[in-house]
Amino acid sequence: MKNFLSLSLLVAVLLSGNIFAQQNQNTVTFAIGAFEVSILSEGHNSGNGNMLIGATPEILQKYAPDGTFPMATNAYLVRTPDKNILVDAGYGRNLFDNLKLLKTDADQIHVVLITHMHGDHIGGMLKDGKPAFPNAELYLSQAEHDYWTSDDAMNKIAENRRGGFRQAREVINVYKSKLHLFVSGDWNVSSILPGVQGIAAYGHTPGHTAFLLHSDNSRLLIWGDLTHAMSVQMPHPEVALSFDVDPARAVISRKAILEYVAENKIPIAGMHIVSPGMGDIKKSGDGYAFTPFCLCLSL
Numbered sequence: 001m002k003n004f005l006s007l008s009l010l011v012a013v014l015l016s017g018n019i020f021a022q023q024n025q026n027t028v029t030f031a032i033g034a035f036e037v038s039i040l041s042e043g044h045n046s047g048n049g050n051m052l053i054g055a056t057p058e059i060l061q062k063y064a065p066d067g068t069f070p071m072a073t074n075a076y077l078v079r080t081p082d083k084n085i086l087v088d089a090g091y092g093r094n095l096f097d098n099l100k101l102l103k104t105d106a107d108q109i110h111v112v113l114i115t116h117m118h119g120d121h122i123g124g125m126l127k128d129g130k131p132a133f134p135n136a137e138l139y140l141s142q143a144e145h146d147y148w149t150s151d152d153a154m155n156k157i158a159e160n161r162r163g164g165f166r167q168a169r170e171v172i173n174v175y176k177s178k179l180h181l182f183v184s185g186d187w188n189v190s191s192i193l194p195g196v197q198g199i200a201a202y203g204h205t206p207g208h209t210a211f212l213l214h215s216d217n218s219r220l221l222i223w224g225d226l227t228h229a230m231s232v233q234m235p236h237p238e239v240a241l242s243f244d245v246d247p248a249r250a251v252i253s254r255k256a257i258l259e260y261v262a263e264n265k266i267p268i269a270g271m272h273i274v275s276p277g278m279g280d281i282k283k284s285g286d287g288y289a290f291t292p293f294c295l296c297l298s299l
């Protein structure tokens with residue numbers, strides 16, 4: 001923590017509850033206690049209303065009037081006092097350039113936490129069939145591992161759509177000597193690493209896991225793909241995604257986690273929330289509202 005960025009963060013800590021430093025449009029860093037959490041943006045796009053399950057014409061008219069909703073794809077870098085932790089690896093598109101902007105080389109990543117094994121989350125894990133993060137230990141929920149390595153699960157998918165299984169299996173295989181399987185649980189689950197708990201958020205995939213960070217008295221829940229369409233799923237968390245493996249279960253997880261973070265004032269970060277990707281959730285009517293962290297102190 002000796003560089004300009006850290007000094008700026010320290011100043012920001014003193015001045016503001018919302019702490020940030022911006023290196024460019026692809027990385028923004030906030031302090032969560034002694035942890036520095038940076039969004040690593042893989043880019044913005046828009047999702048189509050026909051990806052949504054349970055969105056009535058009235059809901060779409062109100063929250064996605066042109067039939068689309070804003071979306072992004074992100075990974076996150078968490079720098080603790082003694083470890084560099086990558087949470088998901090995006091597509092691997094801007095990932096390595098973004099890490100460089102944060103003065104972190106791929107071989108300086110000590111830990112990779114995977115929320116789930118879709119291609120937009122593990123795309124950066126391999127380089128030419130080898131570990132892109134050669135010194136990293138890989139943490140994956142047992143349930144997620146079991147799904148992607150299950151022949152039964154794979155055989156239920158049409159043959160021409162099994163690429164995701166092959167990609168997940170290759171990552172698991174290449175990192176097998178560094179693989180740590182853990183059981184995700186409720187808010188009291190024991191820590192995987194100091195300051196990191198794996199919270200079960202099953203449904204989008206069978207082992208989909210959110211990571212709760214805590215440092216000093218601050219917390220942040222990096223909730224992976226708990227939402228894809230914030231503009232629709234905040235007011236209507238009952239709306240699911242056509243590519244949820246179990247949409248009904250995804251709705252149950254989303255509602256339970258939203259209720260908990262709103263009640264306990266735990267800020268969140270998401271892999272498909274547009275930059276800065278992190279913010280606060282509060283109850284609003286029958287649903288919820290999201291307020292992005294303030295970019296109050298531009299460098």
Ligand SMILES: [Zn+2]
Nearest residue numbers: 118120225271
């Ligand atoms: Zn995703």
